[in-house]
Amino acid sequence: MRDFQAPGRSAVFATNGMCATSHPLAAKVALDLLQQGGNAVDAAIGAGVLLGLCEPHMTGLGGDCFVLLKPAGEERVITLNGSGRAPAAADAGALRAKGLDAVPVYGVEAVTLPGAVDAFCKLSTDWGQLGLADTLAPAIHYAETGVPVAPRVAYDWAEASNLQGAARAHYLNSGAPLCAGQIFRAPGQAEVLRRIARDGRAGFYEGEVAQDLIDSLRAMGGVHTLDDLxxxxCTYGDPIRSAYRGLELLEHAPNGTGAVASLILNILSHFDMASxxxxxxxxxxxxxxxxxxxxxxxNRFIADPDHTTRLAHLLAPNTAAQLAALIDPKRVLPDVAPLTEAIHRDTVYITVVDRDRMAVSLIYSIFHSFGSGLASDKFGILFQNRGAGFTLAEGHPNEMAGGKRPMHTIIPAMLGEGGRITMPFGVMGGAYQPVGHARLLTNMRDHGMTLQSAIDAPRAFAENGTLALETGYPTGTAQALADLGHKVIASPGPRGGAQAIRIHDSGVLEGASDPRKDGCALGY
Structure with missing residues (x-):
């Protein structure tokens, strides 16, 4: 039990349905859709699309998504890969010939085709109950009338410096970032959503919207075509599964990095993490x-699903045992060279469980803050810069090439226990996400933390030669780590943002939401 005299928040308990996400308006819309007769898929789509307006720097219609779905009345889980591909004419060799050793993070070369809208349409058709018109109605309303900017969103908006061209007109207020309480409106996106609601994927991938996307990219020097769009x-698949001390972790297969979370836990299973x-x-x-x-x-293995050939090796128990043997409790390992320059923390995550216990774990992103910083001229759709997740290293499985999906950092997940799915969850935060998954599990399983306290607890992340510690770590811990040889720094900002819903044996739902974001868990 938490200290009720200290700052914090309680978990949320309900029986009929629940949503946990990073903005309260989206959580409320999800519950509204459930109470209108929709299911978890309808609620996740409707609220997820709205997050692109509540947190436009994090995600939007020009982005990608990954989904884990547990159907009602079943314990199986299916995945949906809603990540887009590089245009057919993308060529790593041509970029190398220009003297580049990485894909320009904020250049049109980094823009991959948007996959999320296709995935939302597919999910709605195959698994939803309401239909796109009803599901998207709340987002259309808010795009037209506006959303007040929330405090954490304003904090992130103020840091954005990559907006260029049309994006400045659509996402700045007289050239300045929006502040907390100001109203953000996106009438162009309202029109796009109306067309998707009426025509499905054709409303986005064909006609005037598609022409606006491609014409805008071509004018910026892109090689994208209407045929690419x-x-x-999207593609259905099966999750990858691993075990950690009685828990089953279900992650999305590559090109996402869910396997990395599994590998971290497999390595840690060789140590006493509870003491x-x-x-x-x-x-x-x-x-x-x-x-x-x-x-x-x-960095060696994760790539487009058709080019990831060592997944079984990555997940093999012997691989984890050999890696664990390299860890010395008294010595610091050398740093890992980054695969790309693409470091970011901009993503939204939403999970919904409905009264029939359909569960959705959905993550949706445009990669960096405001993606590539580029937007379509007419409708103001931000272009993601997922292509910065490619490498230009010749012969690498993740080398940029036409029609390939890049390595993705975003990873939705679920937990299972005793043959039953018990918790859809996700931890936003760019490259941090696999560590976030592992840390959440070890907080709960090894240290007995409640779900909300496991999310609240301070986080650490080793990246780029440093070990960043959030506020909350004791001074003695930082000093002891420095004495071991870590280059310890204060975390430059809040690290990630987690959302989760636990499905108890009793049928009660327990929701938890990260205080590092503006959101909440809501149930009814």
Missing amino acids: AATG PDPFGPERTHLEAEATKLAYDAR
């Missing part, structure tokens, strides 16, 4: 070292 299509102080140097050191080893594997 028309060819965009050390959860915020002490021993646990933090082990997690940092496991992170370095797992991210080195990520």
